[in-house]
Amino acid sequence: MEKKETVTNSCGRILPKYIEGYGEIRPFLGAFETGPIEENEMRIVTGFQKPGGEKLVGTIKEALEKSGIKDGMTISFHHHLREGDEVVNMAIKAIRELGIKNLKLAPSALFETHKMILESLKDGTIRQIEGSMNGSVGRATSEGKLSSVAVLRSHGGRVRAIRQGDLKIDIAIIAAPTADPYGNANGLYGKNACGPLAYSHADSLYAKKVIIVTDNLVKYPAIPVSISQINVDYVVVVDSIGDNTKIVSGTTTIQSNPISEKISKFATDVVEHSGYFKEGFSLQAGAGGISLSVVKSLGELMEAKGIKAAWANGGTTRYVIDLFKKGLIEKVSTCQAFDLVSVQSMKEDPLHLETNIDFYANPFNKGCLVNLLDVVILGATEVDVNFNVNVNTHSDGYLLHGIGGHQDTAACAKLTIITVPISRKTNPIIVDDVTTITTPGECIDVVVTDVGVAINPKRKDLIENLSKTDIPLFTIEQLRDKAAELAGRSYVKPKTTDRIIGIVQWRDGTVIDVVYQVDTNKDEK
Amino acid sequence: MEKKETVTNSCGRILPKYIEGYGEIRPFLGAFETGPIEENEMRIVTGFQKPGGEKLVGTIKEALEKSGIKDGMTISFHHHLREGDEVVNMAIKAIRELGIKNLKLAPSALFETHKMILESLKDGTIRQIEGSMNGSVGRATSEGKLSSVAVLRSHGGRVRAIRQGDLKIDIAIIAAPTADPYGNANGLYGKNACGPLAYSHADSLYAKKVIIVTDNLVKYPAIPVSISQINVDYVVVVDSIGDNTKIVSGTTTIQSNPISEKISKFATDVVEHSGYFKEGFSLQAGAGGISLSVVKSLGELMEAKGIKAAWANGGTTRYVIDLFKKGLIEKVSTCQAFDLVSVQSMKEDPLHLETNIDFYANPFNKGCLVNLLDVVILGATEVDVNFNVNVNTHSDGYLLHGIGGHQDTAACAKLTIITVPISRKTNPIIVDDVTTITTPGECIDVVVTDVGVAINPKRKDLIENLSKTDIPLFTIEQLRDKAAELAGRSYVKPKTTDRIIGIVQWRDGTVIDVVYQVDTNKDEK
Missing domain, CATH: 3.40.1080.10 (Glutaconate Coenzyme A-transferase)
Structure with a gap:
């Protein structure tokens, strides 16, 4: 194996200069040493609504089709419902039915309840995860079951990455305990009230297409407006977005x-x-x-x-x-x-x-x-x-x-x-x-x-x-x-192999460490 | 005088193809016939705050200096306080003291109370106004006292122009009935409560620098957050931002x-x-x-x-x-x-x-x-x-x-x-x-x-x-x-002269009509 060029960050971690599936790395230089790289933040106008337009569509699958879902896209979710979330699973099921492959998943976090994703890693539906992984998905990642390297960011770092264009989201799918037919949504009301919809706020602003999935459709306008209609393309009503009692983990x-x-x-x-x-x-x-x-x-x-x-x-x-x-x-x-x-x-x-x-x-x-x-x-x-x-x-x-x-x-x-x-x-x-x-x-x-x-x-x-x-x-x-x-x-x-399966970014986008695939063969314990 | 090239819009108005101080005009084609021109909306990162940074500054003048005010810049204001606003006047006074010239003013609207602006038109402080003009300033504009053409937009058209980059604001000055030292602001509380701060919302997002001027500084965080700290550079406390009883006109x-x-x-x-x-x-x-x-x-x-x-x-x-x-x-x-x-x-x-x-x-x-x-x-x-x-x-x-x-x-x-x-x-x-x-x-x-x-x-x-x-x-x-x-x-x-002093945009940015300078010489009445 060729010796890779490396760089040492300010914590002394030796990192490859380039990581396949990630690109050139910028090494961590100190907690406040790296500022914004780009002068410009881009926001793309990806559709506008005239009077008479409808946002309600029948199913998540239909909303994904209308959003133009394609192989290789980046799809995002929030984790306000934690172990009680069902929307990630419903969306992945719809995506698999559509035969879409090679996706990047950009959830704010995944939980044990999302372990059905493991099937999607096997069949090539999901190629890469940029987001937090708790439980089985993290375990699978550690064992090398993702075809591309995972990227971990802090909460603040994730929004920074979205606003700076490091993390470009094609379709944001937002579980909403309450929503109106024009896409205003909040987490305060409804049988699955989960509190804020804060993790999805940046997604709603910067994703090309935004889909609200709710089990509590209310009359316009839904108040408060945590997610605004001005950023929402489609609204889907389902029987249940999950079980909010499981936000207590x-x-x-x-x-x-x-x-x-x-x-x-x-x-x-x-x-x-x-x-x-x-x-x-x-x-x-x-x-x-x-x-x-x-x-x-x-x-x-x-x-x-x-x-x-x-x-x-x-x-x-x-x-x-x-x-x-x-x-x-x-x-x-x-x-x-x-x-x-x-x-x-x-x-x-x-x-x-x-x-x-x-x-x-x-x-x-x-x-x-x-x-x-x-x-x-x-x-x-x-x-x-x-x-x-x-x-x-x-x-x-x-x-x-x-x-x-x-x-x-x-x-x-x-x-x-x-x-x-x-x-x-x-x-x-x-x-x-x-x-x-x-x-x-x-x-x-x-x-x-x-x-x-x-x-x-x-x-x-x-x-x-x-x-x-x-x-x-x-x-x-x-x-x-x-x-x-x-x-x-x-x-x-x-004991690990020398394959990097995860990158830990500092909140400013530099790399503070990498995670190697665990060596399941040599591990004797 | 040379004959200018013209174009006829869908209301039958004959318009010049090019207007000095405005540029090429896009003629009105119908209420919903023109979509977004640009695919991209730009947002410029114009400063970020680390822990320990201070936003409170002593005076509007100081805040303007720190914001890098220069000749030719575009400065914006809101009109929630209507005839009771004093912040426009205070800011113009500070700008004149700084000797800044040739500004474009981009208020959501000006009122009779802002008639001191007439002096600033004379001395070259203000070159152009993009915003609504009620009363004396409109009258002066009609009589040709602005050196460049005024641009009028609807409320929705103004935000469209800001988001699309047609109206680029260098410094937004926001009168805030309540604010905290980190720039969160609202109009609900304080002696000059005026309700929403809606007109300034887009300004706060897209202006390069944002200055809050308040007469009611409260402990962090000011709730509700109508204007967010994440977009605010400086906070100035003054004795009074005006008189909110005059919002009733x-x-x-x-x-x-x-x-x-x-x-x-x-x-x-x-x-x-x-x-x-x-x-x-x-x-x-x-x-x-x-x-x-x-x-x-x-x-x-x-x-x-x-x-x-x-x-x-x-x-x-x-x-x-x-x-x-x-x-x-x-x-x-x-x-x-x-x-x-x-x-x-x-x-x-x-x-x-x-x-x-x-x-x-x-x-x-x-x-x-x-x-x-x-x-x-x-x-x-x-x-x-x-x-x-x-x-x-x-x-x-x-x-x-x-x-x-x-x-x-x-x-x-x-x-x-x-x-x-x-x-x-x-x-x-x-x-x-x-x-x-x-x-x-x-x-x-x-x-x-x-x-x-x-x-x-x-x-x-x-x-x-x-x-x-x-x-x-x-x-x-x-x-x-x-x-x-x-x-x-x-x-x-x-009776009018043939000089265009105002452009009336349709909400989509096309031109629906122009306003000519009134002929004060020939008008006998």
Whole structure:
């Protein structure tokens, strides 16, 4: 095999200069080192409606035909319904019936419920996925079952890519809990209300054709207008777009166990003494069980100390809504609802704002919300001694999670806290070198484990503030050693082939890491 | 003088092929005959914000300097505050202090309160106006005081021009009754609440630089987000952006006089028997006194007959809100509030929707709201025997009004009714040939005067339906004769020079008519 030309990015990852199915790579240079490449954003006029036009069509298949679906196109979806989504499956079924091949799928994320896609990978319907992959599809990708390399982006990075033309969507298919016949849609009403339709907002603006799929057609105009008629070509009514009770996934409930409780206590202590815990601060917590637990205990602290947050952003859960209702958080902005309590709050409270992802996290607009974030609490699959964080792969090398807003919030928040157990079963979690770098160490301020806390040495202010407390502080190397001790072994990089199956973009479009196909033959375990 | 090459448009207007300061003209071909010219819409990335960036600057002058203001640029404004706006004046003052010359002004509309602009026309600060001109600025334009030709567009046409790149805005200055330090803005709250910020929505998306000027800075995030932070460069706080009590102008109150009452009765009768007056119909009425009077009497009819409208759009007034509150109109969409009752309703009622102008009326998106409109009631300065309507000039040739949504609604509504007195003082209003064609006769269905009603002969269905009633029906020629009789004279075209001072675009960007400089020397009256 020919030796490929390589380039080393600023995290030290050695990357090929060119990747088949992706093209030339731009290496990651630092969290804020790369600006917009192109001066121009293109928006193509792909149809306009005169009076008398109709948008309602009978079936998804018909809408796809009217949209001019062809081999090789790029089709996008959102994941607001998470494990309860049925629209991806319905669309793929229609596409297979039409005999269309070689598609690029550009979902904001795929879940276990979409495992029927595996058939479409085999029969050549789908060639490539640009989007997050949770569960079986990620597993299949890791085993080399996609014919082209997968591209992973953060939420903000996905919108940046769409707006910059890196990700050109031919047809956006948008599951809508409520829509009117002219294409206005929202996620607040209907039997499958899921909250915002934020992931699809950019798709609706920039895709050539836009299809709304709804199970709740209402009289014109559907209010609120999360997706606007001015961007919609067709509306399809189906019996059911899925099951919204499944937007509550395993990652969005509090884990009550001693490890989680310790982490939660340490993280709350870190926030309290960080210097950022003051009247009017802002807050985001991820959907992981530990993050939620931190929200809960932080809320108790806020109540005890009489401190109110100006706003919280999320991935919103009932734990945040609880503080919002108590007046401990003044305003809530939501780009994804993680439970039905959050959906209900969006309907009831005008101070609960639906934010699209451009607003939330696009690094190349005139100012996204995460730029103003004080404190974010995030999870990880692994953290290394350079504070680099992995959220995409497991220690066995399998690509099983998306990036979500991890990069966006970590890069921008004034205080970025990673909460992880120091080990999981026999896997040490604080390691020498993460399997995959999702977020570079320069963006991480504090790592909180059940054993103790490590502060990024560059944050001398935090070291000073937290040294005065009884929080058990360690160097990251000490945590690594403790992790190995508790797991009963040091970390070993998983065995992989030299075929790249996934590219992890930084939010600015540069490449921060690549994921290799797992070596299923040599893996003896 | 050289003879210029001309072209005749489909209304029979003879136009020069080329106009200095405008370029080649594309002649009007019919209400729906011209589609988008360009396949591509350009959006230029003109700055992006990293964390830590500040948008608050001390003065409008400073914001203009930071925006890189230069001679020859195009500066835009909105007119939601109508006669109560002070921001245009403050900005022009700052621009004059900076010594900037040769600007193109692209307001959605100018009013009498902006007459200080006349000084800026004299000293060369302003070269050209693309936007509606009411009052003194229009008068000055008519007298040839602008060095370059003015361009008039409908509301929908303006957004089309911005999105298509025909109107490239360098700096948009947006008066905001409420804003936060990161640029989110709305018109619902604050001492100068004016309702929507709809006119500026496209400006905020497409202008290179965007400046928010507010007199009510609130904590982040300002909700609702009518103008989004992701498009805003600078925020300036001033003592006062104007006086919102002046959004109620003379054209937005009911005139109670016998002529108005007759017109109102006939128009209501026309709607009732047109075939469109049924459960779930949709409705828009202009801001003219007569239109408002029709809304009122139509509301009484709806109540009497037990018929509810699905929605009403506007230019919204308390007369519409009254029907909304009574449940006679289910939903209201508003792109301009004509009084504070309407502003209050937008705050209180989630079924009262703020619509931006792209949504309302852009002919080149995937479906604007007016496409679905059943009934619209509009005013006019003149109507001719071809049903062509003038709303821009008076019979003396002076350009004193903008187009507003006249073209957009007239072209799209299923029933377009023009309400006019048959004569005004000694001016006949139904004439052989209007001074200026704003909206072509093909879009007009019924002309209602205080003397009687004329139906466009192409609407055989309406002729059949209305012939069965006691509405006094005439041919349009009969109305013209009655007009001349009552005015005591036939219509005479105003004396003009051969210099074109204004171009009236159709909503699709073609030219439907031009306006000539009035001949102030020869005019003896």
